Amino acid sequence: MTEEKSDQESKKESEDNAKDSASNAEETATAEKADSDKQESDKQESDKQESGEASAQPTRAKASRTQEKYLSRNFDIPKAYNIDVYEANGGYRALKKAFDMDGETIIEEVKKSNLRGRGGAGFPCGIKWSFLPKESDVPKYLVVNADEGEPGTFKDRYLMELDPHRHLEGCIIAAWALGIRYCYIFVRGELQFAIDRLQNAIDQAYEKGYLGEKIMGRDFDFDVYVHPGAGAYICGEETGLIEGLEGKSGQPRMKPPFPAVVGVFQAPTIVNNVETISAIPFIVEHGGQWFADMGIEKNGGPKLYGLSGPINNPGVYEAPSGITVRELLESDRFGGGMRDGHELKAFIPGGSSCAVVKPEHLDVQLGFEPMQEIGSSLGTGCLTFMDTNTCMVRLTARLAHFYHHESCGQCTPCREGSGWAAKVLDSIEAGRGRMEDLELLLDMCDNIQGNTICALGDSIAIPVRSYIQTFTDEFEQHIKERGCPFPAWSKAEPHSDSDAA
């Protein structure tokens, strides 16, 4: 059971790729020009057979085609997930540099970099790091939030599957800077391939002495473990994740105390997103100011953007912070515009918890503050585009069902409110809605938001309110006409990948 993307394509290209398979940096340039992700998947397919890896290689959407690549620079390099190739391409150089810096200096550089948490909340990474107590009687922990589950979001998977050593290098630097002893990478249980790739990278790093005791001759011990989740969106919330790591239900904790003070196993803990940690080696290598310069005010650095929906080139792309939505959607280097016959109706900037945005805001820069100004959020930076065939009532109902399903159940407003919202939205979609239902829904949103332990409650209220307020006419039309005026959910169309090389 093999490549799911296109076996025919694989066979067709395997000849071309055979000569590429001896990996080296020179060939990267060639790979960039060609349809890199196809090559990548073909190569990994053969690698997998060689190394006897258990899981199948997932299909790649379009890889990044930006000129300046950092986070995604190894995505095109064959076998970059192996330590030899990673090192041959400059890997673990930042770690060596970090060992010549003291922790305080590294934290200062990270502060200067304006690196914001890439998991959606956008908390400044350096500030978070500075909350961790310097002295501790118990070992301190780094917990990587790799529980990527925000609907519309698929960037961290690429980092874990294609460049796992970059991520490990970031973990080791963070641990060195912060005096951390152990790290758990909490990966969604569904992402078997990412788990295998990370484990493979960890095993290699131990062999090379980048992990374990007395790392590179320093008085520094550090162990990393992969911890598989088991199917719970709520474990993407940092304290829910900590509970899951401790073997319990992923029910978020009251804060304070924050994890930096009392985290996993009652010890001081830093919880960071995968992409956040993967960015650390670049900050150490090039400096915090360099990172900050590649962005806009308060939002530094290159970032991975995921583009999905009925567009020409869906996939993961790297671009500086502050790029506009329009450029990502329309440029041939990125999304390549809407597919023929599909007209843009709206987009979500970074996962289903963000407020929906109309096309009139396409020129807004992708940063936390600019997105807040138009009433939405940058979230994870994985954008979902919707066309004019999309029924906003049906989509809102679908999202409400998602949150109802994923609510951990400990707070009444979230547990009950999400279910009520889903029922009311279903009835509107089915033509049984009443005008007063819209007020009722908005009232529910007001009563959920801010009244729960964690942000999942807000994540129900914010989108539901935004769809109703942004597309009020559409909701009213459903109620007045006693039914849905839109076509059924779209059927799957052949993917446009093949003509976009």
Place this chain on the structure above:
Amino acid sequence: MAVEFSDEAEEEFADLLSRYPNNLAAMLPTLHLAQREFGWVSVEVMDYVAEKLDVHPTRVLQAATFYTMYNKQPIGKCHIQVCTTLTCALMGGYGLIEHLEETLGIKVGETTPDGNFTLSEAECLASCGTAPMFQVTYSDGESEYFENLTEERVDEVVEELNDKLSQLPDPRTMH
């Protein structure tokens, strides 16, 4: 069949325990291991895991019922989980479910009488750039993503899965 880890599973279990400062923290990976060994997580399996971890059985029950990846009843050799959240809904995920319902002759949430296929609707599987898609989890513990799907491609995949069935254990008889 008695519920007892194989020698390999015992080895893996010992490795799992070594990764955490306490046994309880090994809960999720141990339940994954148990599901792979015993096909599904019955009350008997939960009791066994509780014994292995030396924790109260309600701890295991709590985790096994909170997390959706643990199957509390036997499922098919191939568990097809179609994503229908957000992008997959927009790009044809529901159409795939209808098509699979026709092809397999079951409704979503059901298992074919021969125990070969279970069809489920799944929440976002982080594969939005290659929507629509589904994940197949096999009874031997492996899993696989199938992406950029069309109805034609689904038919091919079902054929491939059919070819694979003879190599897969039947979860109903694994313990």
